[in-house]
Amino acid sequence: MPSADEVREAQRRTWAGLAPGWDRWDGVIQHQLGPVGVAMVAALEPGDRHRHLDVASGTGEPGLTVARLVPAGRVTLTDISPEMLDVAGRRAAAEGLGNVETRVAGADALPFDDASFDGVTMRFGYMFLPELRRATTEMVRVLRPGGRLASSVWVRPDDNPWTSLVLEAVAAEIPLPPRDPDAPSMFRCAAPGTVEALYADAGLRDVSGHDVEVELVTTSPEVYWDMISEHVSLVAAALAGAGPSQRDRIAHRTRDALAAYQDDDGTVRVPGVARVVVGTR
Numbered sequence: 001m002p003s004a005d006e007v008r009e010a011q012r013r014t015w016a017g018l019a020p021g022w023d024r025w026d027g028v029i030q031h032q033l034g035p036v037g038v039a040m041v042a043a044l045e046p047g048d049r050h051r052h053l054d055v056a057s058g059t060g061e062p063g064l065t066v067a068r069l070v071p072a073g074r075v076t077l078t079d080i081s082p083e084m085l086d087v088a089g090r091r092a093a094a095e096g097l098g099n100v101e102t103r104v105a106g107a108d109a110l111p112f113d114d115a116s117f118d119g120v121t122m123r124f125g126y127m128f129l130p131e132l133r134r135a136t137t138e139m140v141r142v143l144r145p146g147g148r149l150a151s152s153v154w155v156r157p158d159d160n161p162w163t164s165l166v167l168e169a170v171a172a173e174i175p176l177p178p179r180d181p182d183a184p185s186m187f188r189c190a191a192p193g194t195v196e197a198l199y200a201d202a203g204l205r206d207v208s209g210h211d212v213e214v215e216l217v218t219t220s221p222e223v224y225w226d227m228i229s230e231h232v233s234l235v236a237a238a239l240a241g242a243g244p245s246q247r248d249r250i251a252h253r254t255r256d257a258l259a260a261y262q263d264d265d266g267t268v269r270v271p272g273v274a275r276v277v278v279g280t281r
């Protein structure tokens, strides 16, 4: 079992490698994940001078959504990967958002004073952390009393064909090792109540969760394949072990499986479900 430091280092390397894919496919990714960010931010009800922390912010969401909503507020985006945060910083600058700062930091050692934020978000970050309880305690520590934490995780693979159909195509070609339930992976927090229990253990009150449906839309199966293999952590890891002809066969199988999700004009729409969990300090 790798140590917490080894997990963090492996994550740093993984996301440095995935950052160009997240940059390139930003429009498609944000279209897909946008409804999850909107649900998280709505639950926070940010006021005009809201001080916000977005943890595992990657290329900036949902922190940038908060920044657009509260021009007189202040938003701090943190992530363990400087490469992902660089993309976030460029996006903020391109939009002229003057109320955003970025800071490289791991979720389980946040370099901020106690009670210094009105709201904290973490969209699709929990699954990759070495110490989920410690990170939750940290996020609660930096939240002011009455402030809210909103996070999201993917529910089970069967409800997320947008990624599981590729993983099934990979598994048909390459024997995948049995999944370690404690190792970072997209579906690690899929069991109902996982995040709710972390919140309750960290002392949050009024904890509630609800599911949000998403849809990954690409103009063709070929575009779907390019984008999914360049930015999804589990898929990229699985494909790293494939040779060129295996990769071709996996791409072929994936395109066959996508037929069920294709419109007459070739557009591909593959659904998924995330769980948003909110709690108040």
Ligand SMILES: C[S@@+](CC[C@H](N)C(=O)[O-])C[C@H]1O[C@@H](n2cnc3c(N)ncnc32)[C@H](O)[C@@H]1O
Binding pocket: 008, 011, 012, 015, 033, 055, 056, 057, 058, 059, 060, 061, 062, 078, 079, 080, 081, 084, 105, 106, 107, 108, 122, 123, 124, 125, 128, 129, 130
């Ligand atoms: C799936 S991305 C989510 C990015 C963004 N929040 C979004 O929803 O678009 C996961 C992010 O978690 C970050 N991450 C992984 N381990 C981390 C850790 N220990 N502390 C902080 N961030 C971490 C990665 O660098 C990556 O940017």
